[in-house]
Amino acid sequence: MKLNNKGTVPVYTIAGAETARPLPEWLARKRKRSLKKDAEYANRVELLQDFEFEEASSCVRVSEDGEWVMSTGTYKPQIHTHYLPHLSLSYARHTNALNQKFVLLSSDYSKSLHLQSDRFLEFHTPGGLHYSTRIPRYGRDLIYNRRTAEALVPAVGVNADENGEVFRLNLEVGRFMKGYEVDVGGDDMNSFGGGALQGGINTGAVNCAAIADQSHGLLAFGTSIGTVEFWDSRSRNRVSVLGPPNSASEMDLDSRPEITALAFHQSGLNLTTGNSRGIVRTYDLRSPVPLLEKSQGYDDPIRTLSYLDSPLSSSKILSADKKGIKLWEAESGEYWTGIEPVVDLNHVEWVPDSGMLLTANEGRQQHAFFIPQLGPAPKWCAFLDNLVEEMAEDENDPNAFKSNGTSAGEVYDNYKFLDMKQLRELSLDHLIGTTNLLRPYMHGYFVAQKLYEQARLLTNPDLAEQQRQRSIQEKIDKERESRIRGSKKVAVKVNRKLAEKLAAQEEAHQRRKAQRVLKQGGDEPQAAAKEEEEVVEKPVEKGLLDDRFKDIFENEDFEIDEESREFAMLNPSTVPNAAAPKKRGLTAVEEEDMDEGRKGSSDEDEESEDEAPARPLRKPHEFDDSKGRIGSTSYKKSGKQRQERGPTMRVSSSTQNARPQQGKNRSFGDLASSLPNRQRRSGGAGLGDDRPFGEKEITFEPSKPQKKNHRRAQGNGDGGGDDNGRKVSRGKERRSASGNVFRRM
Structure with missing residues (x-):
């Protein structure tokens, strides 16, 4: 991919002469033997296989479904058809005469109509030439009216009524119909644009045609006298005539501006014309005064005109002559971007809904240009979008588009280009014209790289x-x-x-x-x-x-x-507290127990302010070990409770004979071993039947949360409770053998 221009809108040459190094012809012949060692030639990438002709190409079209490209060229006269999803040439077919224009009659390549230079119309199918017929005079253009299934061929010369003709070939009926008669200036050589002989000088002709097939279906014919005639295909009558902006009396007969190209906007209200002097004018069909007037700049006839409804920008007008392509803003007429290939152009085709332009041109290779700001790459070459983005990100890529619109230049591998001043500094100017060591090219000479380095050392040894x-x-x-x-x-x-x-x-x-x-x-x-x-x-x-x-x-x-x-x-070495364990949050079971503890404490406070809060039952995994250490779960839980609930206020009295909780920080096994033998045999405090120690059965009966204090009084087998369900505490001289409430009923 090569960056083609230096403006604000980048244009990349995907295929064509500019994709390879523009070596002189003598150098290309010399290096043919060493092409297999050339890295650029070995790594070359072709967008379309064999997208070229031996001599030149005349016309190129893209099918309606966007999967086929058909192009015609010479020498010998032939037709190439490419299948775009495979990026390859499908078939090549030779014809008897050069092709001037052709149209695709179907949505793919299967049906095509070709206007040949020997006055023949040829119908081609995938199997080959299907049918051919001859027209009375040489044709200048070819369009197809889908509404009436007619092929329209504007021709040169006049008929017996001194009018130019547009031949009508009805494909449904299979015969020629009465043609459209267009005024081209008369039958004499003195009148403006006259002349009846087909090969004579200043012969009148209908040069081009256009149809508004997406709107009202009006036909427009451009003539050699600079007028545009509008015809209605339904009534087959002339509707209106659009004359040149200047009067005919002020114009020279030898340089009269002929209408060479026409294009309708898809809305049908705007028409663009291009004449033989390279002037492009835009008209509103409701007014004969042109809205815009632009010059192509080369004074060559306009060969291609079309409206580009870009998906990424506003509507554009494409105008092309043999020197270059220019794109204009359809509304304001401002210049947007342009392309100037190294060869002459014959036809330009826009791939719909994309930024790709294909050309038929003089020279061996057909060109393909990609404008990212005009639209995305077609689906059959979507990888071009990624290539353009990667090139834009690479600052060292000389072919990438820079924000200032500049790109680095190119140099040859084994040759150095020097102008006359540099040759004099190296004392090589005496070799001009005497040896083939200096090859003239443009305003300087090519010098072999080895000779250039030796001359520099001789001129400056240090x-x-x-x-x-x-x-x-x-x-x-x-x-x-x-x-x-x-x-x-x-x-x-x-x-x-x-x-x-x-x-x-x-x-x-x-x-x-x-x-x-x-x-x-x-x-x-x-x-x-x-x-x-x-x-x-x-x-x-x-x-x-x-x-x-x-x-x-x-x-x-x-x-x-x-x-x-x-x-x-x-960074384990730079963090001092990297080995500290991370605090773990509470599980769902621990949070539920915490909520029950909160409810129980609130019930105790409501019963009696003088009553000391009792310690809730612990889970088996929360009991302290024999060494007095606190389990990790209970430690985290109690810390979490202190953090959420805050300090607890308790009311104590000197008259209350509260029993000290000696076993608060002791395990269940230590508490059981400290009991007297008589209490062990009696089953503790009603925790089970009279069995040997170690085989006790403990049963916990579920109850509602508001009866938690009462359950604790009944099932407190370790004697840790102070009141055992009573409001008056017992004395130390009397001990209860059981906390069963049924004995006090």
Whole structure:
């Protein structure tokens, strides 16, 4: 892909002469034998296989379904059909005469009608030539009216009524109908645009035709006298005539502006005309005064006119002559972009709903241009969008589109281009015209690269030493800059530690590089320097100097959280508390128990303010071990309760003989072993039947949350309760053998 222009709208040449290096002919012949060693030739990519002709191409069309491209050319006269999904040539077919124009009658390539230069109309199918018929006079253009199934052929010359003709071939009936008679100036050589002989000078003709097939179906015919006649196909009558803007008396007969191209807008209200002087005019059908008037700039006849309804931008007008292509804004008429190929153009075809343009031109290769701002790439070559984006991101790509519209130039591999001033400086001007070592090209000469280097050394023998000293001095200056810059503090808003770390790496790299250069005497191997630069310098450059990563050190949203778990895993040595266990949240069961504890405490406070709050029952995994340590679950739970509930106020009285809770921090096994033997045999405090110790059965009966205090009084087998269901506490001299409430009924 080559960047074709330097304007604000980039145009890429996908196929054509500009995709390869424009080598002179003598150089191309010389290098034919070494093409297999040429990396560019070996890695070449063709958009369409064999999208070319031996001599030139005359017309190109894209099918309605967007999957076929048919083109005609010479030499020998032939037809090429490409299947776009496969990007390949489907078939090539030869014809008896040169093709002037052709139209596709079906949505694909299967039916096509061709206007030949020998006055024949040929119908082609996939099997070959289907039928051919001959017209009375030479045709200039060819269009197809789908509403009436008629092929219209504007022709040169006049009939017996001194009028030009547009032949009508009805494809449904299969015969010629009475043609449209268009005024082209008469039958004499003195009148404006007259002349009846087909091959005579100043012969009148109907040059072009257009049809508004997407709207009202009006027909327009452009003549050699500069007029445009409008015909209605339903009544087969002339509707109106659009004359030239200037009067006929003020115009020269030898340079009269003929209408050479016509195009209707899809709305049917606007018409664009192009004449033989390269003037493009836009009309509203309701007014004979042109809305816009633009010049192509080359004074050559307009060959192609069309409206481009782009999906990405406003409507455009495409006008093309043999020198170039220009695109205009349809509303304002402002110049949008242009293309100037190296060969003459014969026809231009726009691929609908895309930014692709295909051309039929003089020269071997047909051209394909891609304009990203006009539309996306067609679906059969959608990869072009990715290629354009990658080229735009690569700053070193000379073919990429830059914001200022510039691109780097090209040089030949084995030759150097020198002008006369440079030849005199190298004392090579005496070789001009005496030897083939200097090849003339444009305003200078091509000189072999070896000869150019030898001439430079002879002219300046100290050139190599000067270049070596200059390279050493540049590296030393660079090392000094890095040393001075490294002593300063890095001025960034966020992530200062990361910036200082990258700056330290860069300084250390520059110091090692300078030491290596001094050890080697000033000559650093290119491979080692390149490898070191890719390994060390690129991360530093992209971290501190690249604009794409500047937000890391400026935007607070990109600040590194040094207390996060991810940072601790990536930098374990720099985080002091990296080994500290992370606090775990409560499970659903623990949260439910906590809620029950809260409800029970609220019920106790409502019953009696003098009553001391009893300790809730613990789960089996929450009991303390034999060494007095607290389990992790109970520890986290109690800490969570203290954090959520806060301090608890308790009311105590000196008259209340509260029993100290000696076993608060003891396990269940220790409490059971401390009981007397008599109490062990009796089953504790009613916790089971009279069985040997170690085989007790403990049963907990579920009850409602509001009866929690009463359940605790009944089932408190370790004697830890103070009142055992009573409001008056017992004395120390009397002990209860059981806390069963049925004994007090």
